Amino acid sequence: MTSTYDVRVDVTLRAGIADPQGATIERSLPHLGFDGVTGVGVGKTIRFTLTSADEATARAEVEDMCSRFLTNPVIEDAEVTVTEVAGATA
């Protein structure tokens, strides 16, 4: 028996790693009249559906994907969210 999970991987730059996109946005906002904005960080979200035996297995699989492919651990961190899709148990 397997279950289906909605997976969301939020990829952010590790602390101390330069964020050229965040810096550019932060510099641009005051020109548009938005003052007081600091600490802009740009990341990305990877979403997919995964069929797996159980939530722990699904999570382990996603962590493995993150470390080998979805992120570059040299500069990026990943936050994994796994949510079971209701009624999708096969």
Add this chain to the structure above:
Amino acid sequence: MSARIGVVLFPGTNCEHDAVEAIRSLGGEAEILWHGDASLHGVDAVIVPGGFAHGDYLRPGAIARFSPVMASVAELAAAGGPVLGICNGFQVLTEAGLLPGALQKNAGLKFLCTTVTLRVETTRSVLTSEATVGQELQIPINHFEGNFTCSPETLAELRSEDRVVVRYVDNPNGSVDDIAGICSRGRNVVGLMPHPERAISDLLGSADGVPLLGSLLAAAAVSA
């Protein structure tokens, strides 16, 4: 017998012919290595050239590192064979873990296409053995993600081990410590963002890439 250099071709690579032409003009033999073929066909050294391997999807080099040829490139590197990554090739080598650090988007988010001045920082690498320390070279750059970054520990290691191979005299992209190119601990794997293969004749605006690729050929001849 002249040294044989393999130039890796991924889908999306676009500097392979420049690299082949540069090597041949310097008296070496060069051949294209298809990324899907795990064999290096007995070449003495490998160049991973510039371009957009696999479309640079996800991150530059993220998909290319899984191509069959890369396992063989890693074996060659582990055996001490010369491996040079230029531009996208540098990104591929960092993703593959053959070189430390990573390449980020340029500071200011501008695609840069210009000629820069590089300073040779060490001659103890397969790219600079025939150059001199402090020598300044005019070499073109052509990249969006050439902003070298790494942890403070890695940077300290690169500096103390004399592994920063070339620096920008006037940093164009925000790279940490003005780094344009680095080498592996074994000094046989080098990656740099600038394109020495585009600077091999005064007709091209600069012949300053000659001592660099000449060094690679010399290193390849030793391992031949």
